[in-house]
Amino acid sequence: MTRPDPRDELVEHLPAMRAFAISLTRNGATADDMVQDTLVKAWTNIEKFQEGTNMRAWLFTILRNTYYSSRRKAKREVSDVDGVLTEGLAEKPAHDGHMQMTDFRKALALLKDEQREALLLVGASGFSYEEAADMCGVAVGTIKSRTNRARARLAELLGHHDDESLEMTDDATMSVLSASKVSSF
C-alpha cells in the first residue's frame, strides 16, 4: 500500500503562501523569493511534517520563520517598501466619501508587523486563535489582543469622520485592485 506523498499537496497551498508572504513583506518580489525558500525547505524537510496535521499551518510557520530570520539578518529597522510609510494615508482627504482599496492597503501596511500578521492569520486566512498562536509561538490571549488592536488601529487609520460615512463601492475597489496588483498589501 502506498501512502500519498504529502509533497504533492504543497502546490495547493502556494497561492495562500504567496498571499501571506506579501502581507508580511509588503513586496511582491521579496514575497516570492521567500515562498521559494519555504518551498525548498518544506520539500527537503517533508519528513518533519506530521501527517494528519494542518499542512498550511506548517508551511506558514516555515514562511514566517524564514521572514523573521532574514529580517534579523538584514537588520532593517523599518521596511518602507514601495514608500507606503512615507507616502502616508490618503494624500487628499476622502473628498467623495469613498474609501478606496489603496487606503485599506496603506492602513494595513502601517500596522505593527505582529498585529498585521495576527490579523491576516485569523481574519483573512481562517486559522483559529489557537492555530495562529502555535504558529507565532505566543499565547492564545496574545493573538487575541493583537487582532483586536489591529482592528481598532485599522478603524482609526481609515478615519472615521463623524459627519460622513466612509463607503466603499465595488466600482472604486475594483479599479484600484486592477491598477495596483501585488505591489503592496
Next chain:
Amino acid sequence: MPEVMLVNSGNKDERERVIDDNLKRVFDETLDEGIPDRFKDLLQKLKEQDSEKGTS
C-alpha cells in the same frame, strides 16, 4: 449601484466584519492570480532531483 459597504457604521461588530471583508479581498486577490510559472518549474526541478537520487 453596486453593493456599498459601510466602513463607518458606528457598530463595532459591523465595523470588524467590514474590515475582515476587506482583508479577505486583499488576500483573495493574490489567491486569484494562481501559481506563477517559477513555482511550477521549481517543484518540477525538486521532483527531478529526487528521482535522480533514487530516493523517491
